[in-house]
Amino acid sequence: MLNPDSVGRTFAGTDVITISQSEVDAFCAVINETDKTIAPPTFTIRITLTQFEAILTQPEIGLDWARLVHGDQKFEIFSPVKAGDALTCAATIESYRVAAGNEIVSVRSDLHRGSELVISSWATLVVRA
Amino acid sequence: MGNSSGARMIEVGTELPEKVFFLDRALLKQYADASGDQNPIHQNEEFALSVGLPNVIAHGMLTMALVGKYVSDFAGGSSNVLEFGARFTKPVVVPAGEKVDLTVSATVSEVVDGKVSLTLSATSAGVKVLGMAKAVLKK
Numbered sequence: 001m002l003n004p005d006s007v008g009r010t011f012a013g014t015d016v017i018t019i020s021q022s023e024v025d026a027f028c029a030v031i032n033e034t035d036k037t038i039a040p041p042t043f044t045i046r047i048t049l050t051q052f053e054a055i056l057t058q059p060e061i062g063l064d065w066a067r068l069v070h071g072d073q074k075f076e077i078f079s080p081v082k083a084g085d086a087l088t089c090a091a092t093i094e095s096y097r098v099a100a101g102n103e104i105v106s107v108r109s110d111l112h113r114g115s116e117l118v119i120s121s122w123a124t125l126v127v128r129a
Numbered sequence: 130m131g132n133s134s135g136a137r138m139i140e141v142g143t144e145l146p147e148k149v150f151f152l153d154r155a156l157l158k159q160y161a162d163a164s165g166d167q168n169p170i171h172q173n174e175e176f177a178l179s180v181g182l183p184n185v186i187a188h189g190m191l192t193m194a195l196v197g198k199y200v201s202d203f204a205g206g207s208s209n210v211l212e213f214g215a216r217f218t219k220p221v222v223v224p225a226g227e228k229v230d231l232t233v234s235a236t237v238s239e240v241v242d243g244k245v246s247l248t249l250s251a252t253s254a255g256v257k258v259l260g261m262a263k264a265v266l267k268k
Contacts, residue, residue: 026163030156030191031198033207041197041210045190046164070189072261074214080207122214 002056002063002103002127007096011055013089017047021083039081044119045073048109051089052123056105061093063105064127071104071124079118087111087118094122101129139245139268143237145203150195150231152187152223152253160191174225186220192231192258196251199233203247204266211244215262221253229253235264243268 019039027043028036056063081087088111095106104126111119157171166188169176177185193215201207223229232252239246249262 023163026159027194030160030163031194033198033201035206038207040194040207041201041213042190042194049190050165070217072214072216073190073193074212076212077210 001098002093002096002105003061004096006061007093010090010092013051013054013091016086016088019081019083019085019087024083037082039083041075041077042073044075044081044087044111044121047087047089047111048091048121048123051091051109052107052125055091056093056107056125063103063125067128069126069128071126072122073124074122076120077118078120079113079116081111081118085113085118087113103127139237139240141237141240145235145237145247147232147234148199150198150233151228152191152195152221152231153228154185154223154225157185157187157191157223160188160194164188164190164194166190182220182222184222184224187223189217189220192217192221192251192253195231196233196249196259196262199235200247200249200264200266203235204264209267210264211267212263212265214264215249215251216260217258218260219253219256219258221258231258238263240268 024039025036033040053065057065090110092108094108097104106124109121161167171188174185200210204210235247235249238248245266245268247264251259
């Protein structure tokens with residue numbers, strides 16, 4: 001079970017993540033995107049899901065990642081991501097509830113390039129009973 | 130999307146042409162590597178069955194990435210996509226040796242302040258796989 005005290009807390013990612021051209025190329029190849037100068041709209045899930053996993057499975061938070069299902073996902077893109085961008089990720093646990101034994105967690109991720117907010121994204125993650 | 134003569138009319142209710150993508154196990158592996166999501170439910174049939182799934186299922190985010198390609202193409206490039214969201218309502222089931230469809234279409238739901246909103250539809254084998262799917266584009 002998720003520790004309810006963690007709701008409303010923001011966790012700063014520790015590392016600066018530099019996007020490589022090969023990462024963008026690999027993502028573009030899956031969807032046959034020929035313009036590799038810009039990362040596709042959902043590319044940054046590659047960063048944010050990893051960050052969510054690292055944060056939410058910390059012992060004091062306690063989410064069981066193995067039983068996790070992705071409920072929904074939304075992106076707001078203020079500035080498209082490109083290879084060479086150095087991004088930091090901050091994740092906020094926005095809400096948490098239990099329904100029929102399922103744990104439902106809403107998390108927001110804010111990706112910054114320096115001080116500029118480039119992408120906010122929201123995910124609802126469901127831990128099945 | 131331009132405004133030159135010959136550009137298509139974009140107004141509320143405009144229906145975009147349908148596009149069909151195909152998913153197979155190789156694409157799921159390729160997406161697992163590209164996204165970093167190596168959850169075995171997307172690659173290992175025995176594991177998927179053991180956790181109560183009907184078969185290997187596609188990553189919801191792979192479905193969304195393909196719909197995102199549809200959106201980017203209409204928008205004239207990924208840089209014109211401002212918002213994109215969806216709910217994962219049903220999994221896309223991908224049996225071994227098969228290619229399954231992901232059929233995508235959209236309707237213009239709003240045109241305001243230089244932005245175009247799309248309501249998106251995504252089905253596989255006739256089953257709706259995304260709900261509340263919406264994108265907002267720079268006009």
